[in-house]
Amino acid sequence: MLRYDFHSHTNYSDGILSPEELVELAEEKQLDLLAISDHDSVSGISLAKAHKQKQQLKVNIVDSIELSAQSDFGEIHIVGLNIDIKHPGLLKLLDIQQKKRWQRAEIFDEKLKNLGIEGVMDDLKARCKDVVTRSHIASALLSLGHVSNFDQAFKKYIGKKGRVKVSTSWISMQDAISAIHDAGGVAILAHPTRYPMSNRRLGYLIEEFKIAEGDAMEVSYPSLNPDKRNWLELHREKNELLASGGSDFHYPNLKWSDLGRFPKIDSKLPHVLDLIKNKL
Ligand code: AMP
Ligand code: MN
Ligand code: MN
Ligand code: MN
Numbered sequence: 627m628l629r630y631d632f633h634s635h636t637n638y639s640d641g642i643l644s645p646e647e648l649v650e651l652a653e654e655k656q657l658d659l660l661a662i663s664d665h666d667s668v669s670g671i672s673l674a675k676a677h678k679q680k681q682q683l684k685v686n687i688v689d690s691i692e693l694s695a696q697s698d699f700g701e702i703h704i705v706g707l708n709i710d711i712k713h714p715g716l717l718k719l720l721d722i723q724q725k726k727r728w729q730r731a732e733i734f735d736e737k738l739k740n741l742g743i744e745g746v747m748d749d750l751k752a753r754c755k756d757v758v759t760r761s762h763i764a765s766a767l768l769s770l771g772h773v774s775n776f777d778q779a780f781k782k783y784i785g786k787k788g789r790v791k792v793s794t795s796w797i798s799m800q801d802a803i804s805a806i807h808d809a810g811g812v813a814i815l816a817h818p819t820r821y822p823m824s825n826r827r828l829g830y831l832i833e834e835f836k837i838a839e840g841d842a843m844e845v846s847y848p849s850l851n852p853d854k855r856n857w858l859e860l861h862r863e864k865n866e867l868l869a870s871g872g873s874d875f876h877y878p879n880l881k882w883s884d885l886g887r888f889p890k891i892d893s894k895l896p897h898v899l900d901l902i903k904n905k906l
Contacts, residue, residue: 633872638670709811846871
């Protein structure tokens with residue numbers, strides 16, 4: 627069985643490691659396949675591949691993306707696995723998403739200024755590469771001394787229940803899935819249980835994802851308890867979606883997450899690997 631991780635981030639979105647450091651870590655962990663799936667950006671992938679080539683590493687990099695999208699049930703994340711990172715339609719869509727992200731950051735900055743917090747936008751401009759995420763805003767709030775740790779920034783200010791809320795009109799779930807397909811990729815519903823909704827609504831979301839021609843869903847990732855895994859597996863099977871899994875790796879040394887670390891998926895289940903292994 628191939629060792630893989632189909633969900634990870636570099637510092638081209640909100641990961642901490644550079645693309646070069648991430649592939650080095652994947653090699654160290656003896657992964658056969660690593661999907662680099664930054665939020666709304668593919669810029670880190672070519673650097674990772676150049677490094678792999680130069681250092682003659684064995685790990686295979688699967689060109690991927692994590693798109694933020696709007697469903698009828700709220701914001702969701704869709705991993706596009708094994709995409710053509712030069713596809714013009716995809717690049718156009720990423721440009722739109724990245725602009726929306728910077729517009730959202732401007733509004734966050736305005737609202738934070740109203741609470742007496744100055745300097746966030748300058749910090750973000752120095753901190754970010756092509757995309758800005760709420761993780762960057764959390765880091766800005768931490769370095770400006772307004773919170774004492776990263777999680778507190780979400781709790782107090784920018785999380786679901788924080789003081790500052792900014793809604794964004796991400797691309798639709800349908801457009802995200804179509805863009806992934808047009809770029810030759812597999813559309814995977816990311817970490818389904820992390821969305822703030824009831825199981826009943828999550829069940830409907832998974833059905834809608836299938837109707838919109840989504841291909842797969844993550845059924846294994848860190849911090850999923852066995853009950854939730856079983857629930858996801860039932861809904862995956864009912865909707866005839868393929869299984870995928872990944873660590874959603876952002877930083878090394880997190881207790882609950884490490885690159886390549888998530889519960890093993892039963893090898894008998896229909897898996898995204900079956901779909902992509904001949905195309906790599
Ligand atoms: P964005 O896509 O800009 O809304 O940023 C979302 C990212 O913020 C996620 O991918 C996570 O990495 C991070 N994030 C979201 N909520 C939290 C939280 N409560 N604590 C820590 N990180 C979070
Ligand atoms: Mn993230
Ligand atoms: Mn996500
Ligand atoms: Mn992610």
